[in-house]
Amino acid sequence: MTFGEKVKERRVRLDLSRRELAERVGVHQNMILRYEKDTASPRTRDGYRRLAEALEVDINYLLTEDQDFVTAATEQYGRRGRRQAQELIDDMAGLFAGGSLSEQDKDAVMKALQDIYWESKARNAEKYTPKKYRAPKD
DSSP states (O other), X not given: OOXXXXXXXXXXXXXXXXXXXXXXXXXXXXXXHHHHTTSOOOSSHHHHHHHHHHHTSOHHHHOOHHHHHHHHHHHHHHHHHHHHHHHHXXXXXXXXXXXXXXXXXXXXXXXXXXXXXXXXXXXXHHHHSOGGGSOOXX
């Protein structure tokens, strides 16, 4: 079940209109429609938290590992980080298409790639951030 399907299913089950859900979450009702059509998702963990509370579900019900990765990249690196993280996930999904890896193996590969992403970002920040902007070392 996709993120959008989960949102719509819970909204309908709670007998909420898109407007009512939007008011509970603090977004415009068009955003709820975009969530349900899987054309948008909350940009922050707080956005997911508010949506989960409004839908009376645990945040983990709404967040997949991939969505959590993209959200974390967005919070730390902004739009560019979001785009890079989403491209990484999309490229890997294409690589797995029609393959013979088990879901467990696919998850392990995605986790390893996400770890590499974070390590690369940290190394690049250290390497390319001017010394005057770096945090002091202990």
